[in-house]
Amino acid sequence: MELFKYMESHDYEQLVICQDKTSGLKAIIAIHDTTLGPALGGTRMWTYASEEEAIEDALRLAKGMTYKNAAAGLNLGGGKTVIIGNPKTDKNDEMFRAFGRFIEGLNGRYITAEDVGTTEEDMDLIHLETDYVTGVSAEFGSSGNPSPVTAFGVYKGMKAAAKEAFGSDSLEGKVIAVQGVGNVAYTLCEHLHEEGAKLIVTDINKEAVQRAVDAFGAIAVGTDEIYSQEADIFAPCALGAIINDDTIPQLKAKVIAGSANNQLKNPEHGDTIHEMGIVYAPDYVINSGGVINVADELAGYNSERALKRVAGIYDTIEKIFAISKRDNIPSYVAADRLAEERIARVAKSRSQFLQNEKSVLTQKK
């Protein structure tokens, strides 16, 4: 990859490579855009096939956070970290403390939280070294693990998508195929089951599948069979790039609404499902509940306020469908437009000169 060329073409601000030999930390912090405020985005720990793949993932996910935070109406920019390693075997306390010190060194340009492979306990270790971390334990007056709130937001967004597709937002009796029943999807299934939806689930983890079968009477299917189920709604809650040339022809669902980041393999796949009449709830909008929740910590966490804001994902999704219809564009383009227009408006409103202690006018002769 030609790094500067890539960063320039996607408007990235900064890439920080952090290593600590003692703990084995190998982290990449990507900051995409801080027009709206400091960059907030989680830390992912994953085994990457190469360093290049890890850098690409950090950059891609950071840009996604810029759009997610902007569309959610947060005064925050976009960033993300990936730590290279196996979250089951390669973690140690010193690693997260060392990482916390690197974050502290950025002096508030980047604030972290949980993502795939990291936990509340990891955030608590980071918190020993910096205040620029959210999703830490409730005992520190914080919001804790964001996954249940992400799930609540996905549930609300799915209802808005159901209204668009079926004329009613009731999920009672709807057949919903859920891909991956991990942290977010398990709580999502709780909401769906409570409302009377019929669940079909898959996961590479057999225990996770069994848990959903036992708790919700879900029907278990193989990982390759989930796309072709006779379902009303497909809820991707595991991996990215699962809407692609192979899977689209198999889909029978009229709605795609799930928590996974970067669901469209390429933008063209968003065009194809739009042309097929499938109602797609853009990923970074429907899954923004977690970041809305952790962002609330920055103002002193208030769970009632945060949940009310997360419930607003329903309205944001409705607004995106309205833009999509008005401008005759796919919903993913409508979401991008919403985010980009907000960033452009704020950039313009902040462009006038403001005197501060570094200004030429205040420098002592």
Ligand SMILES: NC(=O)C1=CN([C@@H]2O[C@H](COP(=O)(O)OP(=O)(O)OC[C@H]3O[C@@H](n4cnc5c(N)ncnc54)[C@H](O)[C@@H]3O)[C@@H](O)[C@H]2O)C=CC1
């Ligand atoms: N946790 C959160 O608050 C947020 C999560 N997300 C996204 O939502 C998705 C799920 O996140 P979590 O539930 O936190 O992760 P998780 O790791 O707890 O759950 C993911 C599940 O997917 C399963 N899985 C992996 N590969 C699979 C495959 N090929 N087929 C079927 N299942 C497979 C895993 O075994 C696991 O049970 C991720 O894409 C994440 O980036 C997005 C926003 C916030």
Ligand SMILES: CC(C)CC(=O)C(=O)O
């Ligand atoms: C809790 C969030 C900060 C996690 C995140 O990075 C995301 O929404 O993808």
